Amino acid sequence: MGKLVRDRIPEIIRRNGGDPAVTVLGETEYRAALRDKLFEEAGELAEATPEEVAGEIADVLEVLRALAAVHGHGWADIERVSLAKREERGGFTDRLYLR
Template sequence: MGKLVRDKIPDIIRQDGREPAVTVLGEAEYRAALVAKLFEEATEVSEASPMEVAEEIADVYEVLRALAAANRYEWAAIEKTAKAKREERGGFQDRLYLA
């Protein structure tokens, strides 16, 4: 079973003396792989230590940026939408949990 990897990973594998089996995905497969990668990275955030969490959040951020681009959204548009939702519905700073 394969998985989506960052662009430079095949080169890193080659530098280690191995030859990776790489496939370039079509648009639909790429979007599906990004969603799967988002779940993978979110799981890693949930399992990260306090020292590791920033790096794992950065991975989630990178996947979200790629997912936006794959769906033809500029990141600035995503930020604008997030700001509008935050203004209308609030953020998560108050730690509210509905039971």
């Protein structure tokens, strides 16, 4: 079973004596792999220790940046939409839990 990896992972594997089998995905497969990767990284974040949280958030962010790009959105676009939603609906700083 394969998985989407960061661009330099094959290089790192080779440098450590490995011989990775790598395929470049087409557009449809790439989008699906990014969605799968998002769930993988979110699961790792959910299980992270306090010391690991920042690194796992960074991994989720990198996948989100790639998803935005593959759907034709620059990160500034995402920030604008996020700000508009925050202004309309608020954020999560009040820790409100709807029952």
